[in-house]
Amino acid sequence: MIAPSAYLALAAILFSIGVLGVLLRRNALVIFMSIELMLNAVNLTFITFARMRGTLDGQVLAFFVIAVAAAEVVVGLAIIVAMFRRKQSASVDDARLFKW
Amino acid sequence: MVNGLLAQSQFPSVVRADWLVLLFPAAGALILMFYGQRMKRAAGPIATLLMTASFVVSAMTFFQVVARPEGSRVFIQTLYRFFNAGSLSVKVDYRIDPLSIVMMLVVTGVGTLIHLYSIGYMRGDPREGRYFSYLNLFAFSMLLLVMANNFLIMFVGWELVGLCSYLLIGFWFDREQAAVAAKKAFITNRVGDFSFLIGLFLIFAHFGTLDFGRVFSSAPTAITAGTATAIGLLLFGGAAGKSAQIPLYVWLPDAMAGPTPVSALIHAATMVTAGVYMVARTHVIYDLGHSAAIVVACIGAATMLMAGLIAIAQDDFKRVLAYSTISQLGYMFIGVGSGAYVAGMFHLVTHAFFKALLFLGAGSVLHALADRADITKMGGLWRKLPWTTFTFVLGWLAIIAFPGTSGFFSKDQVLEGVYGAGHTSLWAIGVIGAAITGFYMTRLLVLAFFGKSRDTEGLHPHESPVSMVFPMVLLGIAAIIGGFLINGNGENGRLARFLEPSVGPRIVASAPSPGSPQTPVAGVLPHREGGLSGAALSAIATGAGVGGAVVALAMYGGLWDWQRRRENPGLAWRALRNKFFVDDVYQFLFTSVGRLVASALAFVVDAKVIDGAVNNVGTVTTRVAAAGRRLQTGLVRSYALGILGGSVLLLAFFIARAVR
């Protein structure tokens, strides 16, 4: 009843919103959360394809994505904490060593 | 035998070794260039000895050539192949035939005498060795020019004599006058050489070869009269530069800043005659392109008249002789332009004798007076310089064409040839020229050598050493009896018969004057029915010359207070004295206008446009870089934006491709 393209379109929309968040916010945590949103949109896509094709491979991939996302969050938050300790600020704009 | 050309095995051994004629002066030039300064006083005698050897070989060749029967006197010897470029194959080869052997004898003979003279004249000069090296180099170049068997080698010699002329005119390069004169000579020559070169291109374009034999034998069938005219005019452009005709004569008077023996050799006897030789050598072209020949004759006439008039008003000893040379060259061109090639060459030979003699005499006078050349301050030199005066008088007799002298015979032949070809107006101008010649030469003679001394500085002139007097005496003898010896008794004389194969019967594309039948042996002296006889022509010409001399004798000998007249010169005299302001016109046209163009180019084109373009490249680069630098914000989010933008574009591209 619900066509796959609906799910896929929803995933696309979520992905775009995640991109918006990455580009428009300065707070490192919010950017990180937006990335998680993007990963979730991708998960939705995988699972939709799995059901489309009648196999569970897509779900396995989504499973791995969740696992790796967890690991990534751990490391990333550690980095944000370390950065905050240095500069007392969580803004990504403060890291501009590459400015000419 | 084709065209009298023998197989090489039939060449006499002397002809086969004639490259020695070229080798001796070339070797001298080389050796003296490197060791000349170290040799000091020995440089001169060595150079002279080499020239004498060259002359001896030339003379031997001459006798061998004469010994041959009349039809078989052309020898060509190939030295080596110069280069092959496409369809053009150029060999370095020399040609011994009556015309070239005459020139060789003149160059080596007069050249040897002048080398001998220079030993005395240049004594004490710090760069004596270099001088003799250049003199030998000049002899080599001139011989290369006259012995060449194709246009390219002739052009090589042509250019080389121009170079030597530059080196020798500017020999005393620390004198600004000499350096400037040398430059002027070279540049003016160069203009002429450019014209010559275009002529060579035309020849190659139409004939496919530059070899004399092939060009001349195929000329009547290979090219039209129009082309021949074009070629003739272009080649004559070069001759005008080298032989100082209008409009390229301006370098010769200034060239008197060089050592006088140089003037004698280069500007009286040899280099300037290269143009006349060239016209005689390429007579086939001028016979075909008759309009070009007419132009040659007319320019010769105009030059002769103009230079003669200027000579009347000059006060510098050598300048009178310089303009005289230009004028006499005009004579020769009137001759060869009218088809009287033999007469032109004859006058070339006799002129070599007496003009060289006159110049050597000038050198002697300058040597005695420590380079003071103003004839208005001379006078009475005959007492202190008897030999110089005597030989100078011999030369004077020849140049005014006093009966019996060589100049008499040659000038007569030229005028007879012009008249016979139907150009009565040119002949009349020639007669007037003879009168003017008589006038200014006598003026020079009287003012410089006779009368009371007008010297104000208390100079003590002394006669020149034997090494200088001896050549003058020899030349004096040649100037007097040479004409008679060479030419026998006038037309169809020995020289005429000798040269005829080289300057051959005229190939008439269109008859010059329909009323007069031309004899087939027309390279010599065409006869004209119903005109004046030879004797009448001779009498008129001689009368003009001697008459001019008498007038000058009277005027400057005491009848006319010329010194007072000098204070207020009239317009005519001033025009003559200032050489008709030609030099000033050239100066304005070329120097001033040229300078204007140069400064426009330098300050506008170069500084603003070109420098601007180059600088702008730098400026643009800097600005673009400055703008581009703003991409480097150092902010992560800007870069993220860039990534997003790039990936969107890529995605769009691939989707578009996939959709299609």
Next chain:
Amino acid sequence: MERVVFILMAVGSVGSAVWMVFATNTVHSALALVANFFALAVLFVLLEAHFLAVVQIIVYAGAIMVLFLFVIMLLGVDRKDSLRETIRFQVPLTYLFVSGLLGLLIYTVRAAFDKTAFNGLQQANASGNTQGLGRLLFTHYLFPFEVTSLLLIVAAIGAMVIGKRRAASETEPEDEDA
């Protein structure tokens, strides 16, 4: 019925996503994201991915977001972030590119999958979703499975190293720009 749930959950997930991006308070953002995860979990159930739906809630919402909240609290909860943009052209260009991206993606989806229908996971889920997943995981995807466990260990160690508080003598002055 399915349709109603889908629409509800879709709206919910999009709404919470937007709220997450534009909330000034970071804690609000985190909570919005949690809501988003819940909505997605329901959608997973709709798609017959029961195991993953639960995993999503337990791991993602329950563990990862908790971590996030810890760090937020560490950095100060009542910070109010400013939404004013400092980089020129960032906002308009972002919207431009993102709308481009969205347009392309939607277009691709429509063009490629408009006619496809679900095959359904009846067969794959025959002995249960978890069992099916397990079978795949321990046969075809064994190697990535083991590598992922290694990855988790490495991540834990890495976080410990990065987060370690260094003694005063160990900290070097950084060479930063002004």
